Amino acid sequence: MSEDSHAGERPLSPLGLAVRFYLGLGAPAKRGSFARCLLRAAPAYPLELVQALVSRYRGASDAPEGAVQVINFRCARIRPAGCDGAFFVKEFPRHHALHDVERWLRCSRVDRAWRAGHLLPRLGVLTPRPVGTAQARLETRAVAEYLITEWLEGAVPFPQLLKGAGAERRAVLLQEFGREIGRWHSCGIYLRDLVKNVLVTEAEERRGYWLTDLDGLHPLRRVTRRRVLQQMRQLGHWAKPLRREEAKMTAETYLGEAHGGGAEEIVQALLLASR
Numbered sequence: 001m002s003e004d005s006h007a008g009e010r011p012l013s014p015l016g017l018a019v020r021f022y023l024g025l026g027a028p029a030k031r032g033s034f035a036r037c038l039l040r041a042a043p044a045y046p047l048e049l050v051q052a053l054v055s056r057y058r059g060a061s062d063a064p065e066g067a068v069q070v071i072n073f074r075c076a077r078i079r080p081a082g083c084d085g086a087f088f089v090k091e092f093p094r095h096h097a098l099h100d101v102e103r104w105l106r107c108s109r110v111d112r113a114w115r116a117g118h119l120l121p122r123l124g125v126l127t128p129r130p131v132g133t134a135q136a137r138l139e140t141r142a143v144a145e146y147l148i149t150e151w152l153e154g155a156v157p158f159p160q161l162l163k164g165a166g167a168e169r170r171a172v173l174l175q176e177f178g179r180e181i182g183r184w185h186s187c188g189i190y191l192r193d194l195v196k197n198v199l200v201t202e203a204e205e206r207r208g209y210w211l212t213d214l215d216g217l218h219p220l221r222r223v224t225r226r227r228v229l230q231q232m233r234q235l236g237h238w239a240k241p242l243r244r245e246e247a248k249m250t251a252e253t254y255l256g257e258a259h260g261g262g263a264e265e266i267v268q269a270l271l272l273a274s275r
Helices: 014-023 047-057 097-104 109-123 158-163 167-186 225-239 244-258 262-273
Strands: 030-034 037-041 068-072 075-078 087-092 130-137 143-150 198-202 207-211
Touching: 014 109, 030 047, 037 047, 047 075, 047 087, 047 130, 047 143, 109 130, 109 143, 158 167, 158 198, 158 225, 167 207, 167 225, 167 244, 225 244, 225 262, 244 262
Parallel strands: none
Antiparallel strands: 030 037, 037 130, 068 075, 075 087, 087 143, 130 143, 198 207
């Protein structure tokens, strides 16, 4: 997916994001069903592809050897034979009755991730392009949902990139990431487990910071002091050991020109978490 693939669409404001997100607007889809499996696909993809990917993930088709690679718990990369790109599949199982209510109201975790994947790029926020979703009944008769997105070739999790960086590159990465977190927060975007769910792509002209795991997104959620410090403690944990100069630099780029007295509190949160 190119970073300018949404360039022709009208930009959104944070309020516009929230309105469209909660009303379920701005995420067009084709719908269908196959063998009691409800399918949804983005306009650029056929429903048959979504069905085939979910079947391969569930082991219900004879995928070529190596086509399905488990990433972590309930997540996999699938590279269909004869297809140029790969796809990411994530399973959302039913844990309790509330999930059934969320599905009925069309605000389940899959629904939230689907809408966010369509809408966030219109705020200039990078996220993998959504491909489709599926809802299917398991052998236990419980209902599971699946989200499929494009796979980001060459993307590296931000904590992994940070750990392997030298001193100079590490300083640049921390500055960039502090600036990105500040921009996301200013757009009303707050994800609880932010740092480990950011992927980084490298290109000749720039680095791209991509948000993933969008099922926990609630636009315009108030980014309180407690939430800011929680986010910084996460960053400090993954960046350890963190020097004071690095923490100060990160705090100031997060806050921008108006860093004021809040910078020292962020610095302390970063340093304590990095011990």
